[in-house]
Amino acid sequence: MIQFDNVTKSYAGGQTALQNVSFGLARGELAFLIGHSGAGKSTLLRMIMPSEHPSSGKVIVSGHDLKELPNRKLPQYRRSLGVVFQDHQLLSDRSVFDNVALPLRVSGFNHRDMGRRVRAALDKVGLLGKERLMPDTLSAGERQRVGVARAVVNRPSVLLADEPTGNLDPELSGEIMDLFEQFSQMGACVLIASHDLALVARYKHRLLSLDHGRLLSSDFVSGSSDV
Amino acid sequence: MGACSVAILSVVALMSSSSTKRKNGSSSQGGLKHYLTEHKQTAGESIDQLWIKPFGSLMTIFLIGLSLALPLALIVILESGDKLVSSWQGQSKISLFLKMDVSEQRGAALSQNLASHNGVRSLRYLSKQQSLEEFENNSGVAVPLELLEENPLPAVIVVEAGTAHPGDLERLRDELALLPEVEHTQLDLLWVKRLQAILQAGQYLAQALVLILALVVLFVVMNTMKLLIEHRRSEIEITLLVGGSHAYIRRPFLYLGLWYGLFGGLLAVTAVESLLWWIEGPVASISALYESNFYVQSMSLSLFFKALLFSSLLGVIAAWLEVSLHLRRALAK
Numbered sequence A: 001m002i003q004f005d006n007v008t009k010s011y012a013g014g015q016t017a018l019q020n021v022s023f024g025l026a027r028g029e030l031a032f033l034i035g036h037s038g039a040g041k042s043t044l045l046r047m048i049m050p051s052e053h054p055s056s057g058k059v060i061v062s063g064h065d066l067k068e069l070p071n072r073k074l075p076q077y078r079r080s081l082g083v084v085f086q087d088h089q090l091l092s093d094r095s096v097f098d099n100v101a102l103p104l105r106v107s108g109f110n111h112r113d114m115g116r117r118v119r120a121a122l123d124k125v126g127l128l129g130k131e132r133l134m135p136d137t138l139s140a141g142e143r144q145r146v147g148v149a150r151a152v153v154n155r156p157s158v159l160l161a162d163e164p165t166g167n168l169d170p171e172l173s174g175e176i177m178d179l180f181e182q183f184s185q186m187g188a189c190v191l192i193a194s195h196d197l198a199l200v201a202r203y204k205h206r207l208l209s210l211d212h213g214r215l216l217s218s219d220f221v222s223g224s225s226d227v
Numbered sequence B: 001m002g003a004c005s006v007a008i009l010s011v012v013a014l015m016s017s018s019s020t021k022r023k024n025g026s027s028s029q030g031g032l033k034h035y036l037t038e039h040k041q042t043a044g045e046s047i048d049q050l051w052i053k054p055f056g057s058l059m060t061i062f063l064i065g066l067s068l069a070l071p072l073a074l075i076v077i078l079e080s081g082d083k084l085v086s087s088w089q090g091q092s093k094i095s096l097f098l099k100m101d102v103s104e105q106r107g108a109a110l111s112q113n114l115a116s117h118n119g120v121r122s123l124r125y126l127s128k129q130q131s132l133e134e135f136e137n138n139s140g141v142a143v144p145l146e147l148l149e150e151n152p153l154p155a156v157i158v159v160e161a162g163t164a165h166p167g168d169l170e171r172l173r174d175e176l177a178l179l180p181e182v183e184h185t186q187l188d189l190l191w192v193k194r195l196q197a198i199l200q201a202g203q204y205l206a207q208a209l210v211l212i213l214a215l216v217v218l219f220v221v222m223n224t225m226k227l228l229i230e231h232r233r234s235e236i237e238i239t240l241l242v243g244g245s246h247a248y249i250r251r252p253f254l255y256l257g258l259w260y261g262l263f264g265g266l267l268a269v270t271a272v273e274s275l276l277w278w279i280e281g282p283v284a285s286i287s288a289l290y291e292s293n294f295y296v297q298s299m300s301l302s303l304f305f306k307a308l309l310f311s312s313l314l315g316v317i318a319a320w321l322e323v324s325l326h327l328r329r330a331l332a333k
């Protein structure tokens, strides 16, 4: 479902964030993307959204070569994606409800279905009842969970999460991870970037390990003695 | 107001309905009713947007109003000028001098025929005898007929044309000149032509002004939009990332442009109407001095709607251009 072929990304400044990265991820598969800070995790996820394109190599998602995807097809493609951003990316002048509803609104949901789906998503992240609050009045962990709710509200077939548990205590992190696992069991392809090895070690999933832009291995399974 | 706003709203709807929206109908969960609700909501929300930066909005509307008031005032004055020309309609006379051998009966019959002619508003038939009397009255000279063998003056038909347009008048004159009874014709057009030329020049000036000031308005609205887009930059970025189409991003700005244009247009109309009200009295007294029935009228309803439609369209187009520029820049990155 997600396919990277020899992807290299160099920034204008000269840094090479990704170097000859190749891997594939199937439907229903959940993988952790691990590596030190600056290893290229966020860059790799941005290639899938896509908010950036590779300097060389190909990224193919759900059969689309993303570099060839015409602009007018981009919105439709992105609606099949759910993204939890590292820095939440919430709209500060919109309520929790409106933030979570945004992916539904842009794809033309009617109000009744929108309300039902938004409440279901907020319920899953434990924020039911906070629809009317503004993001600024929430704690960092709550804001992060709003970001998670927004990513899953559209029931995406590809779910990307960039440090989704960075601000959460272990118990809440576990609940969010359970949610991601549910999604992959329902057939979604889930890719979670994290540098929290303790969290990763608690689950048995595939590991994509990045080091200075190079993919060390894509065959490890977390929770085993290797990690 | 009704027809006007419906027209404008459908333009906005058209401009903001994207190809993606139509092509990917499968993803759309609501249909037309939902689509309209969304538009209504966006229109309402964008009105609220005006109050987020009230000073900037006021300045924009004020600038639009001022820019459009100038050409609009000129257009209204030209409209009045046209009416002035029309008010002189009755004074556009064509004199038909009949041949000397045309009998009095034939002359009278001809004038009766002509009275039902399309281009003729009214006419007066002067027989040879009446011509002579008129001449004597006007000149104060008694013509000693007994010294002449016969009355040397021809019979005349004085035609008041139904039009004041020089071209039409000349055409009518040429047509009447072909009548077998008519010896020659006389039409005095100089002053009408002069006035028409002035009005024509005024119209060119108005067109040029409309063009230049439309560009000014476009620039002003685009600049305001640029600031608003900057203000909502991150929102636009996120909306694009979760699958918002360009049309979706554009929509609220198009409505904002619509409101700017509409309110600016209303301001311009109000300013011009106030000006007309202001000069109404003085113009009436000058008009009375010249024994003219010319008076200042407020602008026609059609001009009123045209002005609002024009300014609203300008606002929408400016918004469309600026958002498109921004989206193109965001894509190029």
Ligand SMILES: Nc1ncnc2c1ncn2[C@@H]1O[C@H](COP(=O)(O)OP(=O)(O)O)[C@@H](O)[C@H]1O
Residues within 6 Å of the ligand: A011, A012, A013, A015, A016, A017, A035, A036, A037, A038, A039, A040, A041, A042, A043, A044
């Ligand atoms: N927009 C950018 N311009 C220039 N360099 C960047 C940009 N984004 C990331 N980088 C660089 O690319 C490398 C990888 O960054 P990133 O993908 O954010 O790492 P991670 O998410 O693993 O911490 C870093 O060296 C970073 O400085």
Ligand SMILES: [Mg+2]
Residues within 6 Å of the ligand: A041, A042, A043, A086, A162
């Ligand atoms: Mg990162």
